[in-house]
Amino acid sequence: MSGLAEILKLQGYNISGCDKDTNSSIIEHLKSIGCSIYQNHNTEHITNADVLVCTTAINKSNEEVNTALQKNIPVVHRSLILAELMRTKYSIAVSGAHGKTTTTSMISHILLESNIDPTIIVGGILKTISKNAHFGKSDFLVAEADESDRSFLNLYPTLAVITNIDKEHLETYKDLEDIKQTFIKFLNKLPFFGKAFLCIDNENVKSLLPIKNINAITYGFTQDANIMGEIIETTANGSTFNIYFNKNFIGQMNLNIAGRHNVLNALASIGIALELDIPLKKIQDALKTFKGVVRRFEFKGTYNKA
Known part of the structure; x- marks a missing residue:
């Protein structure tokens, strides 16, 4: 919500909002750009x-929602606002049970560093920008797509x-098959x-293939992936890995955040960047x-020499 609020404010809309906790750095940032933020409803x-x-967490029994409905003020889900922003852009949406935020951030960082705003x-x-939102000047938009409440279907x-x-998210879905469908x-x-761009190291994602009328590019550590990663070295600070596209070696990457899962996130980001014709060196x-x-796999220090 805060990210959407910032983008809309910078587009020229008057933005106000409320939260139980108005002392966070995100709230302070919204106030600094001219948003009116109130405590409680x-x-x-x-x-x-x-x-x-x-x-989705706010239902019709909420006093502000109830009053808005009585006054015929449109009440819309956040995903519909995101959908409107996407409609006018070349948009990249990242979804999945885990890794959405990091992958979205990696893609965003690559675009920023490639002078695509x-x-x-x-x-x-x-x-790298100390925020959760950035109002860019280019025709590109990068965002997370939330599957938890099915709202990504609005995008x-x-x-x-x-x-x-x-x-x-079985409060939303009947079972795994419902999620996959x-x-x-x-x-x-x-x-x-x-x-x-689909991670076929995940069996549930792999089971979706082939998908009729969908141009799918797969990524992962498996030999079958279109974009394949091969880890050469791992340390507490990151990984070095080779990249293959359709089994052809294209280059080596150094990632300065730790974890095999982050290499997978990087593979997705590399796939998007290559699709956008960003040079490999960039x-x-x-x-x-x-x-x-x-708050995503951050190193905070050591405890008892561990």
Whole structure:
């Protein structure tokens, strides 16, 4: 929500909002750019509102929502606002059970370092810009696509990434098959010229293939992947790995954040960057300087020499 609020404010809209906790750095940032932020919910907050935007966590019994409905003020889900922003851009949406924020941030960082100025809406603080949103000047938009409540079905991206699929959010989905079929529906939102980047190291993602009328590019450590990674060295600070495209070696990458899972996130990001014709050298340089996301696998120190 805060990322959307920032982008809309910078587009010239008057933005106000409310939260139980108004002491966070994100709230302070929104205030600094001119957003009006109130503590707790109150019907007076929507007196001059043209539209009320909310998340799935806010239901019709909420006093502000209830009052807005009575006054015929449109109440829309946050995903519909994101969809409107995407509609006017070449948009890249990242979804999956895990790794959305980091992958979205990596893609964003590569574009920024390649002098492509994308609009960014991410679910964490991207360390290189110290924010969770950026209003770019280019025609590109990079955002997370939230599968937890099916709201990603409101989005129509140009390119999509699915990092993995797990049996979760069962308050929304009936079972794993329901989850997988919903991801297929999401991919069917792509235009005929769009592409899906799918991690086939995840068996649930792999089981979706082939998907009728979907141009799928696969990535992973498996030999069958279109974009294959081969880890050469791992340390506590990162990884060095080779990249193969359709079994042809194209280059070596250095990633300065730790974890095999982050190499997978990097493979998705590399795939997107190559699709956008970003030169390999720029991708390599960008990944070297990617610092990660706040509260995502951060090194905080040692305990008892561990």
